[in-house]
Amino acid sequence: MSLDLNAVWFFLVALLLAGYALLDGFDLGVGALHLFAEKDEDRRVLLNAIGPVWDGNEVWLLTAGGAVFAAFPPVYATVFSGFYLALMLLLVALIARAVAIEFRSKQPMPLWRSFWDRAFAAGSILAAVLLGVAFGNLVRGVPVGADGEFAGAFFGLLHPYPLLMGFFALALFALHGALYLTLKTEGALLEKARGWARKAFDLFAAVFIAMMACTLFFIPRIGRALGEHPLLLLAPLAAILAVANLRRELCRGRDFQAFLSSCALILALAAFFAGGMFPALVYSLPEAQNSLSAYNASSSQKTLAIMLVIAGLGMPLVIAYKAFVYWVFRGKVTLGPASY
Amino acid sequence: MDTVLLARLQFALTISFHYLFPPLTIGLGVLLAAMEGLHLKTGDALYRRMSEFWARVLGLTFAMGVATGIVMEFEFGTNWAAYSRFVGDVFGSPLAAEAVLAFFLESVFLAVVLFGRDKVGPVLYFLSTVLVAFGAHLSAFWIIVANSWQQTPAGFRIVGEGAAARAEIVDFWAMVFNPSTVDRFTHTIVGAWQSGAFLVVSVSAFYLLMRRHEAFAKASLKFGLALALLASLSQLETGHMSTLGVAKNQPAKFAAIEAHYEKSAPAPLHLIGWVDAKNERVRGLAVPGLASFLLSGDPHRPVTGLRAFPPQDRPPVAAVFLTHHMMVSIGMALIGLSLLGVFFWRRGTLYEQTWLLLLYLPSFLLPQAANQLGWQAAEVGRQPWLVYNLLRTSEGVSKVVPAGHILFSLLLFTLVYAGLFLVYAYLLAAKVLHGPEEARS
Incomplete structure (x- = not known):
C-alpha cells in the first residue's frame, strides 16, 4: 500500500484510539473494579491512582473525535448520528465517571460516598462496554445507504459480535486496570490487586479466544486482508505472545512487566484491527459499495496536510507532557491532604 | 415535535450549562497564577493559602467543564450531521487543534497544580499554574475560531452542489483569523476574567461580612477587584469592537440587536425598551442617532435596518434585542461595582463599607448572566x-435521528444536568463555608 495523506490519517486516528485504549483503558478498568475494594481507604487509593492522569487520558478520545471530524467529516457525521442513542448513553456514563471522581471525596457521609462509588463503577463499566460495542459494529459493518447516511436502527447495533466485543473491552480494561493498580498499591491492597488481575486474566483469556475466533471466522474482510497482506499476521501473533507473556509475568509476580505486556497487547490488537479494516472506516454491510473509506470520505488534501502539521507540532509536545506527568506521579499512591 | 427545534433546544441546554464553568476556569486560572507568582516572589504564606483555596475551587469547576465539554464535541456529529459534513473540512481543524494543543496541556499541568505541590519545586509549580491559565486561554481561542468562522466565514470555497455541497479550506490563516475572531476572542476572554474576578470578590466579601479569615479575605478581595476593574473597563473597548464588527459583517444581526427596522435611516440607541415585533417597532427610551454615532461618529449616518432583509433571513428580533441590552446593562453595573471598590480601596476604607460588601455578595452571578446573555x-x-x-439551521440537522430519540436525550440531559448543578452548587457552598485552611506556623 502506498503511504498517502489519507492512509496516514487513517492510521493516525487508529493510533489515537489505541492511545485512548492504552491509557483511559486502565482508568475505566479501575472504575470497573472499584466496588471490589471494600474499605473507604482502599477506594481512595484506587481513585488517587488515576486521579492526576484520568482526565488527560480521556483527552485522547476527544482528540480522536476531533481528528475524525477534521480528516473524515462524513465518517464523523454518519457514525455519530447513526449511533445516536448509544453515544448519548456513553456521554452520560463518561459524565458520571468524571464527576464521581471529583465529588466523592468532598463529603464524609457514607451514603454520599457509596452513591458516587456506584456512579463511578457504573459509569466506567457502561463506558467500556459501549465503546466496545460501537467498535464491534465498525469492525463487523453497519448498513449505510447510497447517500452515505446510516441506514440501520438502534437494535440492529446489538448483534452478537458487537456485544461480544463490548464484553471483550470490559474484560481487557478490567485486566489492564488491575495491572495498573499493582503498580500503584502496597501491602494488602497490592495482594488484592494481584488477585483481581489473576481473576480478570482468566475471564479475559476466555473472551479473547472467543473474540479472535469470531473475528477470523465471521468477519470475512479481516480474513481477506490477512490473505492479501500476510505480514499482517504478525499482529495477532504478537497479541497472542503478549497474552502468553502476561500470564507468565503474572505468575512470577513481576507487576511492571505484566503491565507492559498488557500495553503491548493493546497496541498489537490495534494494529491488527487497523490493518484488517483499512481503508474502510465505516464498512457497509450488506452493500459494501456504500462503505465510507479513507479515500471517499476524507477532507481535502490541503486540510489533511494542515492537520498533519498541527499533529506534527502538537503530538511531540503531548508525549513530552504525558511523560512528565507520569514521571511526577510515579510510584505508589500515598494519601495526603490534597488527595481525593 | 420538530427535530430541528428539539436539536436546537438540546444544543442550547448543553452549551449554556457547559459555559457556566469554562469562564470561571479561565478567570480563576489568571488569578491563581498571579497569587502563585507573588508567593514565589515574596515567600509570604498568605499567598500560598490563597492559591491553595482557589485551586480547589478551580479543580471542582474544571471537572464540571470537562464532564460537560465532551458532550459538545459529540453533539456536532450526533445532532448536526448534515452541518458536520458541510463544515468538517474547515471547522474540524480548529477543534482538533484545541484538543492537541490545549486540552492535553491543561489537563497535565492542572494535575500538577492540584496534586503535585510536594512533588515539584516551587518554580515548576508556579510555571504549572501559568500553563494551566495559558492552556485555558488557548482552548478558548480555538473554539472561538471555530465559532467565529460560522459567524463570518472566510478562507474557504464551496465545492459540490445541493446536498453534496461542502466548504473546503483554501487559506488556513484567513480561516483562523476570520473577520470576527480577534474581536470575539478578546470579548469572550475578558468576560471570563470578570467571572473569575467577581467570584473571588463575592467570596471575599462574604468572609469580611462574617468576620472570618479576614487577612485571607482582604488580600483575595484586592486580587479580585484589580482584575474586575481591569476587565470591566476593557469590556467597553472589546464590546465596542465586537459591535462594530457585527454591524459591518452581520448587518441583520446588528439591526436585530438595536431592533432597527427602517431600511436605511439613522439608528437610535435604546437605553431601555421592549420590541413589538408584530408592529415592527420598539417602545422605550431611546437617544436618537446614538447607534449611528457610535458606529461612525456621525449621528445622521444611515444604518441598514431589518426591512432591508427578506423576512425569512431575519433573526428573531425581540430575543436578540433583549439579551444584548441586558448584557450591556450588566456590563455597566460591573464597571460601577468595580470602580466603587477600587475607590474605597484607594481611600483605605474598603473593608468598612458594609453596604458595598453586601452588594458584592451576589455579584458573582452578574458576569455569569452577562456571558450567557451575550452568547x-x-x-x-x-x-x-x-x-x-x-447554510441554514434547518438544513444542518441530522436526518437519521428521529425526534423521539432527541426528546429522550434532551430529557436525560435535563435531569442529569439539574442534578449536577445542585451538587456543584452544594459543594461550592460547602467549600466556601469551610473556608481556607488556617495559617500554619
Missing part, C-alpha cells in the same frame, strides 16, 4: 443561519 445574542442573532449566509 444568546450572538447565536440567536446569527439565525436563521447555521453558517452565516451559507
Whole structure:
C-alpha cells in the first residue's frame, strides 16, 4: 500500500484510539473494579491512582473525535448520528465517571460516598462496554445507504459480535486496570490487586479466544486482508505472545512487566484491527459499495496536510507532557491532604 | 415535535450549562497564577493559602467543564450531521487543534497544580499554574475560531452542489483569523476574567461580612477587584469592537440587536425598551442617532435596518434585542461595582463599607448572566443561519435521528444536568463555608 495523506490519517486516528485504549483503558478498568475494594481507604487509593492522569487520558478520545471530524467529516457525521442513542448513553456514563471522581471525596457521609462509588463503577463499566460495542459494529459493518447516511436502527447495533466485543473491552480494561493498580498499591491492597488481575486474566483469556475466533471466522474482510497482506499476521501473533507473556509475568509476580505486556497487547490488537479494516472506516454491510473509506470520505488534501502539521507540532509536545506527568506521579499512591 | 427545534433546544441546554464553568476556569486560572507568582516572589504564606483555596475551587469547576465539554464535541456529529459534513473540512481543524494543543496541556499541568505541590519545586509549580491559565486561554481561542468562522466565514470555497455541497479550506490563516475572531476572542476572554474576578470578590466579601479569615479575605478581595476593574473597563473597548464588527459583517444581526427596522435611516440607541415585533417597532427610551454615532461618529449616518432583509433571513428580533441590552446593562453595573471598590480601596476604607460588601455578595452571578446573555445574542442573532449566509439551521440537522430519540436525550440531559448543578452548587457552598485552611506556623 502506498503511504498517502489519507492512509496516514487513517492510521493516525487508529493510533489515537489505541492511545485512548492504552491509557483511559486502565482508568475505566479501575472504575470497573472499584466496588471490589471494600474499605473507604482502599477506594481512595484506587481513585488517587488515576486521579492526576484520568482526565488527560480521556483527552485522547476527544482528540480522536476531533481528528475524525477534521480528516473524515462524513465518517464523523454518519457514525455519530447513526449511533445516536448509544453515544448519548456513553456521554452520560463518561459524565458520571468524571464527576464521581471529583465529588466523592468532598463529603464524609457514607451514603454520599457509596452513591458516587456506584456512579463511578457504573459509569466506567457502561463506558467500556459501549465503546466496545460501537467498535464491534465498525469492525463487523453497519448498513449505510447510497447517500452515505446510516441506514440501520438502534437494535440492529446489538448483534452478537458487537456485544461480544463490548464484553471483550470490559474484560481487557478490567485486566489492564488491575495491572495498573499493582503498580500503584502496597501491602494488602497490592495482594488484592494481584488477585483481581489473576481473576480478570482468566475471564479475559476466555473472551479473547472467543473474540479472535469470531473475528477470523465471521468477519470475512479481516480474513481477506490477512490473505492479501500476510505480514499482517504478525499482529495477532504478537497479541497472542503478549497474552502468553502476561500470564507468565503474572505468575512470577513481576507487576511492571505484566503491565507492559498488557500495553503491548493493546497496541498489537490495534494494529491488527487497523490493518484488517483499512481503508474502510465505516464498512457497509450488506452493500459494501456504500462503505465510507479513507479515500471517499476524507477532507481535502490541503486540510489533511494542515492537520498533519498541527499533529506534527502538537503530538511531540503531548508525549513530552504525558511523560512528565507520569514521571511526577510515579510510584505508589500515598494519601495526603490534597488527595481525593 | 420538530427535530430541528428539539436539536436546537438540546444544543442550547448543553452549551449554556457547559459555559457556566469554562469562564470561571479561565478567570480563576489568571488569578491563581498571579497569587502563585507573588508567593514565589515574596515567600509570604498568605499567598500560598490563597492559591491553595482557589485551586480547589478551580479543580471542582474544571471537572464540571470537562464532564460537560465532551458532550459538545459529540453533539456536532450526533445532532448536526448534515452541518458536520458541510463544515468538517474547515471547522474540524480548529477543534482538533484545541484538543492537541490545549486540552492535553491543561489537563497535565492542572494535575500538577492540584496534586503535585510536594512533588515539584516551587518554580515548576508556579510555571504549572501559568500553563494551566495559558492552556485555558488557548482552548478558548480555538473554539472561538471555530465559532467565529460560522459567524463570518472566510478562507474557504464551496465545492459540490445541493446536498453534496461542502466548504473546503483554501487559506488556513484567513480561516483562523476570520473577520470576527480577534474581536470575539478578546470579548469572550475578558468576560471570563470578570467571572473569575467577581467570584473571588463575592467570596471575599462574604468572609469580611462574617468576620472570618479576614487577612485571607482582604488580600483575595484586592486580587479580585484589580482584575474586575481591569476587565470591566476593557469590556467597553472589546464590546465596542465586537459591535462594530457585527454591524459591518452581520448587518441583520446588528439591526436585530438595536431592533432597527427602517431600511436605511439613522439608528437610535435604546437605553431601555421592549420590541413589538408584530408592529415592527420598539417602545422605550431611546437617544436618537446614538447607534449611528457610535458606529461612525456621525449621528445622521444611515444604518441598514431589518426591512432591508427578506423576512425569512431575519433573526428573531425581540430575543436578540433583549439579551444584548441586558448584557450591556450588566456590563455597566460591573464597571460601577468595580470602580466603587477600587475607590474605597484607594481611600483605605474598603473593608468598612458594609453596604458595598453586601452588594458584592451576589455579584458573582452578574458576569455569569452577562456571558450567557451575550452568547444568546450572538447565536440567536446569527439565525436563521447555521453558517452565516451559507447554510441554514434547518438544513444542518441530522436526518437519521428521529425526534423521539432527541426528546429522550434532551430529557436525560435535563435531569442529569439539574442534578449536577445542585451538587456543584452544594459543594461550592460547602467549600466556601469551610473556608481556607488556617495559617500554619
